[in-house]
Amino acid sequence: MAKNSTARIAQNMVAQIGKELDFNEMGIYCYRDSTDTPEQLSGRLDGIIAALEAGDIVFFQSPSWNSLKFDQALLSRIRLYPEVKVITIIHDVRALMFETNRYLLEETIAFYNRADFLIVPSQNMYDFLCEHGLTVKKYLVQHLWDQPVDPLTLYDSPTQKVLNFAGDPQKFTFVNDWNYDLPLHLFAKDAPDPKPANLIHEGWKNSQELLTQLSKNGGFGLVWNDGGYTFEYTSKYIAFKLGTYLAAGLPVIVPKGISNEELILKNNLGFVVETIDEAIQKIAEQSPADYAQMKADTKKFAKLLQNGYFTRRSLTDAIYQVLQK
Ligand SMILES: O=c1ccn([C@@H]2O[C@H](COP(=O)(O)OP(=O)(O)O)[C@@H](O)[C@H]2O)c(=O)[nH]1
Structure with a gap:
């Protein structure tokens, strides 16, 4: 493997x-x-x-x-x-x-x-x-x-209006056409070609670097897919990246129908949305105070993941x- x-x-x-x-x-x-x-x-x-x-x-x-x-x-x-x-x-x-x-x-x-x-x-x-x-x-x-990690290696960024995505653009092709004003930090070996203007290619990071960088970037972690057969699977499996973002202390954006939707809503860990447009709108409308609360709730929850x-x-x-x- x-x-x-x-x-x-x-x-x-x-x-x-x-x-x-x-x-x-x-x-x-x-x-x-x-x-x-x-x-x-x-x-x-x-x-x-x-x-x-x-x-x-x-x-x-x-x-x-x-x-x-x-x-x-x-x-x-x-x-x-x-x-x-x-x-x-x-x-x-x-x-x-x-x-x-x-x-x-x-x-x-x-x-x-x-x-x-x-x-x-x-x-x-x-x-x-x-x-x-x-x-x-x-x-x-x-x-x-x-996602076991020492919280002392993480930062606490106040930045609210950015998205992070960890995944290969060949598997998750929606990143190739990222045309939103909201910046998307992409963690993957290869950048899309041509690279969309608001996509920041972070390259591949090892687990520790990824968590540290996510916590530095702030904003939200995005769990998304291209729909179809893959989407059917995401209603049943657990996206590994979901634990990664939350352990880094970032609230998440997830598609409606994902298996852990309830857990996210119940613990105020992010937004459950039907489309990326809806996510962008929710982030735009969210007040800094509401984001700070969501982040505080996420950081509290993150202890579970950081300690396995x-x-x-x-x-x-x-x-x-x-x-x-
Ligand atoms: O720069 C990177 C990008 C991704 N990953 C790892 O790859 C996972 C996401 O991989 P994939 O999209 O295959 O998993 P899924 O979320 O679909 O289970 C992340 O949670 C990380 O653990 C990493 O270590 N470094």
């Missing part, structure tokens, strides 16, 4: 928080697994689970980003140990990410059905999976991705529940 990929950042973060809770990591190498012979695959799986013992609890971060067949084989190997409990953390559902992957849905749900407990990104995702054959009754909802409490809560609560009838 690419060093900078969001999936990798998220999985490493969960593993790191698990280690802080005294879990042992079973690292999984991401590779072209179709090149393995059955013997090679078997040896590899044994290596991954070498420290596993009967009665252990295993958190399976799904997908491993190898093939579904690989994940199924690994789970079968884990399942050979008596009394093992498997808690599957659904990071991403490949079948829902791209329309061309939809055919994988049934097999993916069959894979989830082999877990004793599920950590799902949202209630929407759980309900959707149930409608398509999910039978696991024990689950909890994760809600947000944490969403992940800690999910991991410990899942154990608590899976060991009970």
